[in-house]
Amino acid sequence: MIYLNGKFLPMEQATVPVLDRGFIFGDGVYEVIPVYSRKPFRLSEHLSRLQHSLDGIRLQNPHTEAEWADLIERIIELNEGEDQYLYLHITRGVAKRDHAFPRAATPTVFMMSNPLLTPPGELLVSGVPAITAGDNRWGRCDIKAISLLPNILLRQLAVDAQATETILLRDGLLTEGAASNIFVVKNNLLLTPPKDHRILPGITYDVVLELAKAHGVPHAVRDVSESELRTAQEIMLTSSTKEVLPITRLDGQPVGNNGAPGPVFHQLNQLYQAYKQEVMRAHVPH
Ligand code: PMP
Secondary structure, three states: OOOOEEEOHHHHHHHOOOOOOHHHHHEEEEEEEEEEOOOOOOOOHHHHHHHHHHHHHHOOOOOOOHHHHHHHHHHHHHOOOEEEEEOOOOOOOOOOOOOOOOOOOOOEEEEOOOOOOOHHHHHHOOOOEEEEEEEOOOOOOOEOOOOHHHHHHHHHHHHOOOOOOOEEOOEEEEEOOOOOOEEEEEEEEEEEEOOOOOOOOOOOHHHHEEEHHOOOOOOEEOEEEEHHOOOOOEEEEEEEOOEEEEEEOOOOEEEOOOOOOHHHHHHHHHHHHHHHHHHHHHHOOO
């Protein structure tokens, strides 16, 4: 069951007019919220980021936080599976095709749930391969925009190279993955680029940094150069659906000494899994 413009209905019955600006222009934003044991993870943070994205495209939020929380509770109830991932999608609505904002259009609001399939245990043991590519996206990567053509093309480069992710470089600096944030370990220090217009402010990124801080993992948030990436002891990606995943090959070369997941990954992954359990037990929509 999905949610579309005020109604819950089966996916097959859900349709959107062809003049929807999401279809015509990719004029909209989205969110992905993981659900563990039927509880949304870090809900208020996801809703704040949604507000940031909506502000970024100058679209009024069609719902209050409390309304979103209700809709999200309903969609979880209507779908099976303890662990789900929710996809929320808001476009500027249906209007005669014209680049400028329509004077009066009602936003299209769509929500669906899919099973949450986090990476299988073997991948946490072996790690995954990644490649690098130039970051040719626009200047507002902090907006979670549905117009994902650059990300799609960049991610397909990884698929073509039988890799899991494409790590992006802009002006000699690491930005992020095509669909993830990136952390490296260099001189035993966990490093990740700052949250600015060059990257999506990842919810998992925040959790990892909070855990590093709380548990004394030496870390710094600062620009990371291409050479630091290429000579890193460890590389890992973070996202809501992949959680914390070690990258053990970069452009065909082993990462670190032996191309195996390292101690900082192991510690952060353990902390992340423990934190998830704690949040689920606490019964608070977090
Ligand atoms: N950067 C990009 C470009 C993404 O698409 C994503 C989400 N898939 C992330 C980072 C990670 O964000 P989050 O931890 O909130 O899933």
